[in-house]
Each structure stands twice: as C-alpha cells, then as structure tokens.
Amino acid sequence: MEVKVNDECSACGICEDICPEVFELGDEKAEVKVSPVPADLEDKVREAAEECPSEAIEITE
Numbered sequence: 001m002e003v004k005v006n007d008e009c010s011a012c013g014i015c016e017d018i019c020p021e022v023f024e025l026g027d028e029k030a031e032v033k034v035s036p037v038p039a040d041l042e043d044k045v046r047e048a049a050e051e052c053p054s055e056a057i058e059i060t061e
Contacts, residue, residue, distance in 0.1 A: 001036060001037045001042050001045065001059060001060070001061050002035050002036050002037070002059070002060045002061075003022065003032055003035050003037055003045055003049075003057060003058065003059050003060075004032055004035065004057075004058050005023070005029055005030045005031060005032060005056050005057055005058075006056050006057075006058055007029070007056075008054045008055065008056040009028075009029035009030050009052075009054060009056035010029075010053065010054045010056070011025055011026075011028065011029050011030060012052075012053060012054075013025055013030070014048065014051050014052060014053070015030050015048040015049075015051075015052060015057060016030060018044055018047055018048040018051060019041060019044035019045055019047070019048050021033070021034070021038075021041055021044075022034055022035075022037055022041055022044070022045055022048075023048060029056070030056070030057075045057075045059065046059065
C-alpha cells in the first residue's frame, strides 16, 4: 500500500493521532513518514483516511 497526503489537508492532526508511525504534522499539512506502508499498519492508515475531515489521504494498493 502506498499513501500520500494531498493539498486539501487542513493539518488537523487526526491522522497523526491514529497512526503516528506513518503520519506527522509538517509546517502546513500532514506528511507521510513511510511509504510503502508496512502491512501491520495498513488498517490504521485506512482508518486515518476514513476519519480525515478534508479527505486528504490518498491510498493506492
């Protein structure tokens, strides 16, 4: 699984709260720390994408 955060990100921090192993807040938006995503974190990344209020997390499998 590959993941990225697009420019719609509002830097709310929900993704980082759900999966800090993959996401961290940068200066203006969340950033992906590791991609491809390790298999054991895929469910947490999917949850972060579902919870993102600006739908800024893009997943490709």
